[in-house]
Amino acid sequence: MKYALFLGCKIPSRLPAYELSTRAVLLRLGVTLVDLEFNCCGYPARNVSREAFVVAAARNLAIAERAGLDVLTPCTCCFGSLRHAISFLEEDPELRSRVSQALAVEGIAWSGKTEVEHLLPVLARTIGVDALGAAVRAPRAGLRVAAQYGCHALRPSNVARFDNPLAPTTFETLIRLTGATPVDWPRQLDCCGDPLHESNAPLSEHIARAKIADAKASGAEAMCTACPHCHLRFDSAQAGSPKPSIRSLLYTQLLGLAMGLDEKSLGLECPESPIRGR
Amino acid sequence: MALAATSVKKTMPHTLFHTALYASLALCVLGLLWRSSAWFRVRVGPDARAVTLSQRLGALLRGTATALFGARVLHILGACFLDVLLLRRLFAREKPRWLGHLLILAGFTLLLLMHAFEALVTVKLFPGYESTLAPYLFLRNLFGAMVVAGIALLYFERWRRRTGLVSVRRPMAAAFAVLLGFVLATGYLLEAHKIASPQAFYRMAKRYSGTTDPGELMPLRAVWASEFGVAFDDLKEPFASNVMERGRQMHDADCAGCHAKPASAFVSYPVSRLLAPVTALLDKGRADIWLLYLHVFACFLGLATLPFTRFFHAVAVPISLLVNASAPNRAFSAAGRASRRALALDACLRCGICDAHCSVAPLARHLGNPYLLPSHKLVATGALANGRLLRSGRESDGFRVAEGAFLCTDCGRCTNDCPAGLDLEDLWQAGRGDLAAAGLPAPAQWVRALPALAWAEALEAAAGQHTATDPDASCAPLSADRRSFSRCVQCQTCTNVCPVVAQSIAADHRVDLTPQKVMNLLRLGLRDLTLGSRMVWDCATCYQCQENCPEGLRVTDIMCELRALAAHRLGAVRSWKAPS
Ligand code: SF4
Ligand code: SF4
C-alpha cells in the first residue's frame, strides 16, 4: 500500500506530533508514504477566488497523478478542500479547461485519476479492522474519549463520501479497536470553530468551548481528534485557564500507544511548533 | 604605506593612494554605521512600536554579554564555523548554489588576505613571499577564477531553477556583479600585460642587472622570451643553446629569487599570449599604470559603496546567523525581536528559495499578485515599516500587499528554507499587525467595519462609476444562477442547524442575517445586500446547512462564493483607511 502523504500547512508548522505519529503508525502497518512537494490545499483562497482555489488544489492532485499515487491526508480540512476541488472540476467543464491551462504552464495535468483519502477511512476500510485489531498489543482499556470527526470529513456527504453524515461510525469503530471507549456527545457533529479563528476570535472560542463542555459533561476524559485544526482549536480554547479541563489526543497517538509504539516516536513529548524555539 | 602591495607602491603616489583608501574606508564605515543603525531604528510590528531605542540597545548589550559569557558560547562558535563560513543552511537546501556561494566567499576572502593585504598578511606569514613566485602566481589566478566560477554558477542556477514566478527586485545586484567582474578583469589584464611587457622587463633589468642594453641582456631576454612569455618584437625563437645556457645563468643570478615561470598563472598567462601582438602598443600607452589605477580604484569604489549594495548581505547575514545562535527563538525579548526583524529586512539575500517552495506560490501565480511570495512580502513589510508604502499613495499596492499577507498559511516553509536563517514567521505576523494598524486588515475585518446595508449603498452609489470586470461567471457561478437558490422553500432548516446562528445568539455576537435570509435575499435579487453581512463573513463553512437542506441547495458553497465576490466588489468601492 502506497500513498502520497499530504500534510497541508498546519501539521508541519504547528502539530508535528501528528506527522510523527501518522508516519509511525502507518509504517508499522506496512503503508508506504511518499513525500511530494505539495502546496497549500487551496482552502484559504476560497474566500478570494473560486478559480484560484481550484487551481491550487488541482496542482496538488496533478503532482500526485504525475507520481502515479493516490493522496492520503491526515488533515480533515485539506481532505475537504481537495475533494471539493475535484467535484467542482467534474461539474464545470469550463472551469476544468481554465484550470488545465493554468497547470499546463508547469507541464502537469489533472485527469481525475488520483483519489484523495482521509486517514481514518484508510485505517478502517483499506487497512481494515482485522489488521488493525491484530496490531493492537496494549489496549487502552478504560479511557473514555469524545470522537471529533471534523466537519469537512463528513459534509457535504456527496463530496466527502466518508461516512453517514448524520450518524457516522468510522471513528467510533477505530477508537474501540484501541480498547478505549467512545462517548455519546450531543454536539459531536458541530463545528470546532477553527475557521472563524482569524475573522471572529471570540465567536470561534465560544463555539469551541461549547463543544468541550459538552464532551466533558458526556463523560469524556479526552477529545480524540483526526484533524490538526480541531485539535489545536480545542487546545488553544482552553489555554489560559488554570489547566486544560480536557485534553486532546490525536487518534494516531492513541492507536500508536495501543500498538505498543513508544511515546517519543508518537510525538507525545514534542513541542507544539517546530519553527518557534528552533 | 603598509597596506599597499609592492606594485602599488612603485606606481602610485603615496598621497593619492592613501587619500583614496582612507576616503573610501571612511565612507564604508559611515555607511555601515548608518545601515546598521536601522536595526535599532526600524520598527516592524505593533509590539516593536512599543519599545524604545534605549530598550533595543539594552537588549543588544545584554544579548551580546550573554552570548559571550553565557552557556551558548560553544553553540555560537559552532554557528560561526558551520553557518557563517561553511554556509550550512544553504548546503542543506540547494547544493549547487551553496557551491557557488562558497566559491565566491572563499575566493574573495583568500584574494583579500593573500593579495590585497599582502603587506599585512602574506609577507608576515611567509617571509619569502613575492607576488611573482610560485605558488602565489597560481593561487592568485585560482582565487580569482573561484569568484568568477561562483558568480557564473549562481546566475546559471538562477536560470536553471527559474520558476516562472516574478522574482523580487534586486537593486544593484547587476551593478555589483559588474564591479566585481571589473576588478577581477583589470587584475587579470594587468598581470597578463606585465607578463608580456618588454618595458616591465627592462625596468626590472635596470634595477637588478644594472643595464638596459638589449645586446648585453640578449641571453636573459632569450630565456624570458621563451620561458617567461615576454613579447620582445626584435627576438625570434629558437635561440642557440649556448645563448640560453648563458641566459639561465643570468636569470639565476638576478631574477630567480623573485620570479617563477608564469605559466602557472593559468588565466593571466593565456591572456598574455593573446595580448602579445598588442603589447608594444600597450607599453607605449603605459597600460601597466592605468590598469593598476582602474584595478585599485574599482576596489575602492567597491569598498565605499559596500554598505549600499547587495554586498551588504555579507555583513548582515553573518550577524543574523550569529544572533540566531545566540539564544533560542523564544528567549528574545520584545526589544530583541524588534531588532531582529529590522535586521532581517537587510539580511534577505533576495535568493528566492522561499518563493520557489512557498505553499501559496500557485495562488500568487494565478491571482497575479507577487505579494503572496515571501521575498516580495519581506520587501513590502520593510516598505510599510519605513513609511514608503504609505507614502507611495498607491492604494492598489496596499491592497495587494494586504491580500498577500493574509493569504499566507503560516506553513513555516519559508522560515525553514531561508538560507539566511530569518525568522520569517515572526516577520509575517508583525507585518500583518502593521497592515491592520495602517487600515489594511484582513477582509473579514474591513468588511465588518460597515453594516451590510451601508456596503450595499456604497455599491449602488458606485454603480457605473468603476468598470471593474464583473467576476460573476468565474467567481460566483452559483449565486449568479437562479437555479441554485430558487428552489428554497424558506423552511429555516439551514438556520436551525447553523452553529454560528446558535452560538451567536448565546454569546451575544448577533449575526445580522440567517442562512435562510441570505437565501431569501438572493431569491429577491438583492444579492448586494448580503455581501457585507455578518452572517456571510462569520460562516464557519461547517456545511451543516448544505447537508441538511431538504431542497439540496448548496448553501455553504454559496456563502463561500459571496465572500469571494464581496472581497472583489466591496474591495473596489473601498478606500484606504476608510472604513477602519
Ligand atoms: S509561511 Fe506563508 S509565505 Fe512562508 S512559505 Fe508558507 S505560505 Fe509561503
Ligand atoms: S527571505 Fe530568505 S529565502 Fe527568502 S529571498 Fe530572502 S534570504 Fe532568500
Ligand code: SF4
Ligand atoms: S434549508 Fe434549504 S430550503 Fe430551507 S431555508 Fe435553508 S436553503 Fe431554503
Ligand code: SF4
Ligand atoms: S456552513 Fe456556515 S451558514 Fe452553514 S451552517 Fe455552517 S456556519 Fe452556518
